[in-house]
Amino acid sequence: MSEYVLKSNHLTKVYKQDYALHRVNMSIRKGAIYGFIGQNGAGKSTLIRIVSGLASPSDGFIELFGKKDAQDLSEARKRIGSIIESPALYPNMTALENLETHRLLRGIPGKACIEKTLTLVGLQHTGRKKTKNFSLGMKQRLGLAIALLGDPEFLILDEPTNGLDPMGVVEMRELLKKLNRENGITILISSHILSELHLLATHYGIIHKGELLEQLSANELNGKCQHYLHIKVNDAAKAAAVIEGELAAAEFEVMPDGTIKLYQYVDTPGKVSVALTAAGLVIEQFMPMGEDLEAYFTSRIGGER
């Protein structure tokens, strides 16, 4: 049995002249929570759509659970639950009726799974309320319930926390962690809320302009996130001269707000504070800091926002 749930090989999608995906080689190990990061239009949804069978690649191919033939891929997709772009619901049906439609569609025997799944996402008391009257958060939960119907082995979630209130975001995160931990469900999750993704993902893939720039584990990311000394003094220019001259440090940045990021001497901050004080500078802020996922992502895509 393949240790990878999903692998893409030189996956390419061209719309007219534009590459939505360009030779993407992605791999998601069984049991991982894969955070898929990219700007709008970077190619996240295109890749998810190809994996889900909604679009076909212009070149390259995907392997799902080790299967890559068209017929086998269709079978493999029965092991996937997904929310693609937004939860797709029948507006004039209740939550229960929406789930019943999908239960029949997937050929899941017995109706017990419906109540169980509704309870899991906290929608067991919606009764006869039509989904068109649901809040965005409730729609997201119902979308997740539909994705979870039939106990999938691989969950694909495109912006699942959209519209959720802060408590809803926490609950969603805990639920996904629980599903991953207890049921061993592999999760591919794309989100713009990188701080949220940082609390959840075990692996990351960074995509930019259709190219997969990097794949790394959470541990690798933590190692790569640059640590630095955050310094604020009364005279940034003079401090920069001291850092460059007396401390012979070249890896630093003077930020527009006058603060300095010094990437050297992180383990020996005392030397820096002594040098700055000796130069007659008044230190207003001085603390070791680390970049987060957002800063790392921004640096990887070349500072574009």
Next chain:
Amino acid sequence: MNNLIQSEWYKLRKDRSFRALILIISASALFWSIFQHIDRTMDGEAPPTGIEMWMSALLGNYIMIIGMCVLAGFFISSEYTTGVMKGIAASGNTRGRIIVAKQLVYALGCIILGLLFPLINGIVATMLSGVGELPDESILLYFVRTVGLLVLFAAGFSSIATLIATFMAEGGKTIAFTMVFFLFIDMFFAVAGRYIPFIETIYSYTVFKLLYDIGTVSPDGSLLLRMILIPIITFVCFGIMNAWVYQRKEIK
């Protein structure tokens, strides 16, 4: 395949437009048959019998066509606009099976809508003035044959509407386009046939023309054969085209 059909059937039963159409068609049929009875009686004529009302309701059957267009928009195309088609296409069922199941259940919906108006007209008139009789044919045979033909033609028409709905992928556009298409296609053939005789010949072998003939009493063998084969061929051919289009369609 069975699970797909069950799912589609469940959705059809829950479809508000389908329920509304059933209600509207039933109410109009009831009103129309009672109105005809009262009107004729007041004019001093014999009220229409069950078989007369059945025959007049079969002619053209525009109610079936209008109902079918509305249902195509709500039952098929709206699934693209609401996005649920993504969930269906990503469910692991092959595209071919998905569209076949949808076409079959949609055809069933059209058959129900198509039968409703003539059936209620016939039943109410029979209750009010008796079944009546036909000069050259047994009523039972005529009724069974016309029901069978109506089923075939509803299925044939529905396969064309399914193709348009799959192309359009938007409820409003589908309803508008199918209505214009089905209501004016006869006019197109009539005008074009005047200048190009070949088109007139083609027209006589289409479901559009033959729909007007399904109420014919004691049809000759050739007409009956055409009325049986052409809707079946239409259903199969358009079914293949639907599958071909849907398999290549990028679902937004």
